[in-house]
Amino acid sequence: MSAIKDTKQDRIFKTFNYAFLTVALLIVLYPVIYIVSASISDPNLVSQGKMWLFPKGITFEGYKRVFGNEQIWIGYRNTILYTVLGTAINLAVTLPAAYALARKDFAGRNVIMAMFVFTMFFSGGLIPTYLLVKGLGLVNTIWAMVLPNAAAIWNIIICRVFFQVSIPKELEEAAIMDGCSTTKMFFKIIIPLSTPIIAVMALFYGVGHWNNYFNALIYLSDQNLYPLQLVLRQILVLQEMSSGTAGATAMANKAELAAIIKYAVMIVSTLPIIIVYPFLQRFFVKGVMIGSLKG
Incomplete structure (x- = not known):
């Protein structure tokens, strides 16, 4: 038994949904990654805007102060x-x-x-x-x-x-x-x-x-x-x-x-x-x- 093929409208609808969900995921995920990266990055680089996604100048001084x-x-x-x-x-x-x-x-x-x-x-x-x-x-x-x-x-x-x-x-x-x-x-x-x-x-x-x-x-x-x-x-x-x-x-x-x-x-x-x-x-x-x- 052959599977039912998607119509052109179905494909357009699915493409739009995937695109929308991808954008929503990035909007939600970016602040989380940024906060995690900023917590272990050099605060100078963070304040200067040089760290925008992944950590730079890794330091755990913040966690040492918190857990200490x-x-x-x-x-x-x-x-x-x-x-x-x-x-x-x-x-x-x-x-x-x-x-x-x-x-x-x-x-x-x-x-x-x-x-x-x-x-x-x-x-x-x-x-x-x-x-x-x-x-x-x-x-x-x-x-x-x-x-x-x-x-x-x-x-x-x-x-x-x-x-x-x-x-x-x-x-x-x-x-x-x-x-x-x-x-x-x-x-x-x-x-x-x-x-x-x-x-x-x-x-x-x-x-x-x-x-x-x-x-x-x-x-x-x-x-x-x-x-x-x-x-x-x-x-x-x-x-x-x-x-x-x-x-x-x-x-x-x-x-x-x-x-x-x-x-x-x-x-x-x-x-x-x-x-x-x-x-x-x-x-x-x-x-x-x-x-x-x-x-």
Whole structure:
């Protein structure tokens, strides 16, 4: 059986698509290569524009300064703790809430869902939130980084749609007829069938915790509790301030060092997420498709 040949219009369309995707790839890939190259290049060549793609005058001084800072490692430890603990709490809150709201036999689910959605548009504001966190005794503790954002309403909606669309109702009815309780059905049947959405939610929440610095800026004063992003912010701010208060020659050297540290900091802070993302990419795409459905 011969394969169907592409028409002239099909070939033109494919050519246009390949050309467009190639240009898009170059636009996205160039800044990544530039930052990696700049982080190991001579800062003089970078500032003069002589390094535009591949590294020149290779030096690892920026990485030595970054990793030689003990606070960096403390920040890494704290960020990993906040990310793992926070993501676990997020999933423990989001999945049961979404499943309960997805069940048609749950009385008042529409009212509760409306209340949840209301909070997406109207919140108490920063000051009342701070006073609440302070009143609960969470200020300057690790819990201030994980409990105030224990669940995102939009993620609950995505999980709710997944449970409504992807879990067969007949399977739940059969489990109930066999005497399975709701709790047992959730842990023994629903969760094992929900691996894609769990991976997507773990990615969403994990990236949010990894990049989070605003809560730390508000609730934390102990530097031993600072996450990586806040530590890196302090390094860059202090470096720029010190370069601005030095003499002319020292200022130039400080500015060069600040530039190379800046690029090294970008790599240090984003590399773990870049490494993890490819393993969850297929789940991420499915999660985006789920979010496009109405439920």
